[in-house]
Structure formats: C-alpha cells, structure tokens
Amino acid sequence: MKRETIEVAETMYDVIVVGGGTAGWVAALSAARQGKEVLLLERKGYLGGVLGSGLAIYGFHDVNHKQVVKGYAHELVERLQAVGGSDGYELLELWHASMVAVNPALVKAIIIEMLHEAGISIVLYSQVVHVVTEGTRLEGVVVQRKSGRGHYKGKRFVDASGDAVLAYLAGAPTVQSDELQPPSLVLRIENVDVHELREHLVAHPDAYVNWRMLPGHNVTAEFLRHSVKFLTSSLCSSRHCRKPGSSSSCTRLGKVYPSGEGSLRRGSTM
Numbered sequence: 001m002k003r004e005t006i007e008v009a010e011t012m013y014d015v016i017v018v019g020g021g022t023a024g025w026v027a028a029l030s031a032a033r034q035g036k037e038v039l040l041l042e043r044k045g046y047l048g049g050v051l052g053s054g055l056a057i058y059g060f061h062d063v064n065h066k067q068v069v070k071g072y073a074h075e076l077v078e079r080l081q082a083v084g085g086s087d088g089y090e091l092l093e094l095w096h097a098s099m100v101a102v103n104p105a106l107v108k109a110i111i112i113e114m115l116h117e118a119g120i121s122i123v124l125y126s127q128v129v130h131v132v133t134e135g136t137r138l139e140g141v142v143v144q145r146k147s148g149r150g151h152y153k154g155k156r157f158v159d160a161s162g163d164a165v166l167a168y169l170a171g172a173p174t175v176q177s178d179e180l181q182p183p184s185l186v187l188r189i190e191n192v193d194v195h196e197l198r199e200h201l202v203a204h205p206d207a208y209v210n211w212r213m214l215p216g217h218n219v220t221a222e223f224l225r226h227s228v229k230f231l232t233s234s235l236c237s238s239r240h241c242r243k244p245g246s247s248s249s250c251t252r253l254g255k256v257y258p259s260g261e262g263s264l265r266r267g268s269t270m
C-alpha cells in the first residue's frame, strides 16, 4: 500500500478562503483588492457554487424598483452583459422586484477571470478535510485531492463552504436547522422563444388553471400577468437563447478565451 504523504506549501497566505461559491469568490476578491495574498480552495472543478447552477439572480432592487445592491454582484452582471451572458436587470411585479437571468457557463468563466485579474491563487478539486491548529489558533488546512493531501498555511481564514465545514473541523459549535430549503430549480431549458411563450401564457391562462405553484397561489390571468417573467426566468440566460434555432451564448466563450482555454470549443452549444 502506498504511504500517505502530505505536501506542505511554502507560501504563508494572508487569507485562505474555503469554498468558491457565491460567498467565497466575493470574499477572496475583496481581500485581494485590499492587497492581501489570497488562496481560494474549492472541492469542485469550477467556481460559483450554487450561483453556477443557472439560477437567476434576485434581490438587486427594492419594492420601488430602486437598485439597492451593487458592488461585486453588479460588476458580475455588467461583465456578463458585455459577453452576451445576460440581458441584465429585468424588473418584476411579484415575489421579487427584479431578476437577472444568466448563462451559468459564462458565470463560471467570468468569476475565474475576475479572480485571476486580482492575482488570487485558486486550487480546484481540493476538499478541506482537516485543520492544523496551535492551541486555539487556526494555522492551516489540509486538503484532499486526487494526487494526495496538501497542507496550506494562512494567517486568516474564511469559511465559505456553505455548511460551516471549516468551523466544524476546527471544533467550533455548529447547528443544523430541522427546516431545510426544498430543491426549487429542477431543470433549465434553452432554445425557447421566451417572448412567444410569455405572450401565450398571459393570453391563455385557462389552460394553466391546474398549476399549483405555491400554497395559496392559484393560477389566474392576473397571477400569470404579474409572475410570467419570474416563472420563465430559467428559460433564458441571454438574448442569444431567446430565438428558436439560435445557438446559445456559450459560443461567446470563444471570445472570452480566444485561444481555446475555455472548456467549450468555439461554436459549440449547450
């Protein structure tokens, strides 16, 4: 049997962020833009976490449709728009004040691009499985990857694992609620003429009276008119997906990574 060895990295990082999801990539970017040497550890092969699954992004506007959230999230939206990965903010009348439908492949690409620009060290396929402590002080983390284990040392740590993995491994008290959110994004469809679908839904509400979206929400013409954008939000992630027969905006990845560094070839579709 092969003996397990742990490869110890030389660098003492100012900040080590565990988890490259919604919270993690923003925490890493914030620290790096303040001049810190940052390491981001992610167990999966991409960054973005749940944000990279194709969920539309909500919460930028208040009930009066005034934009109240900007910052890195707004920067992401602007950069996505620039490469055809989103049409930007769409104002809504029900449930959410606005939404931003996004192309998940481009979300992942843009996040990596922003972090590279900031000089952040990113290590993918690396799951934090142990911590190294000195008394009550956290000194480092141990990751498991295909080639073996690695030890990274840091001065500050951010637990952005989504479920407090770092805190748990370090022995901090953690709790798990009995009430967990049920899955809500079940599937994502492309190549749909969303404008025609929306017009159809609003014009023929009777065909959908048996839809039961949420307890207390019966499908009426009024309900469909107000919620049709929200209901169809995961069908469109850019103007390129909205026309039947058109290729998805993933073809644009060739423009972001012209030398073919992206995972999708130029001209490929999702």
Ligand SMILES: Cc1cc2nc3c(=O)[nH]c(=O)nc-3n(C[C@H](O)[C@H](O)[C@H](O)COP(=O)(O)OP(=O)(O)OC[C@H]3O[C@@H](n4cnc5c(N)ncnc54)[C@H](O)[C@@H]3O)c2cc1C
Residues within 6 Å of the ligand: 018, 019, 020, 021, 022, 023, 024, 041, 042, 043, 044, 048, 049, 050, 051, 055, 056, 057, 058, 059, 126, 127, 128, 129, 160, 161, 162, 163, 165, 182, 183, 184, 185
């Ligand atoms: C179906 C669904 C719909 C949602 N809809 C909305 C919505 O409309 N609006 C909204 O605001 N929120 C929504 N949410 C909630 C939102 O997605 C989450 O609150 C948010 O993504 C949490 O971000 P996070 O960075 O904390 O966790 P995550 O996005 O889960 O990221 C955690 C990251 O840490 C990595 N990781 C975990 N453990 C380790 C480890 N040991 N080592 C290394 N890496 C590790 C994971 O691989 C992941 O990439 C929804 C969630 C779901 C599931």
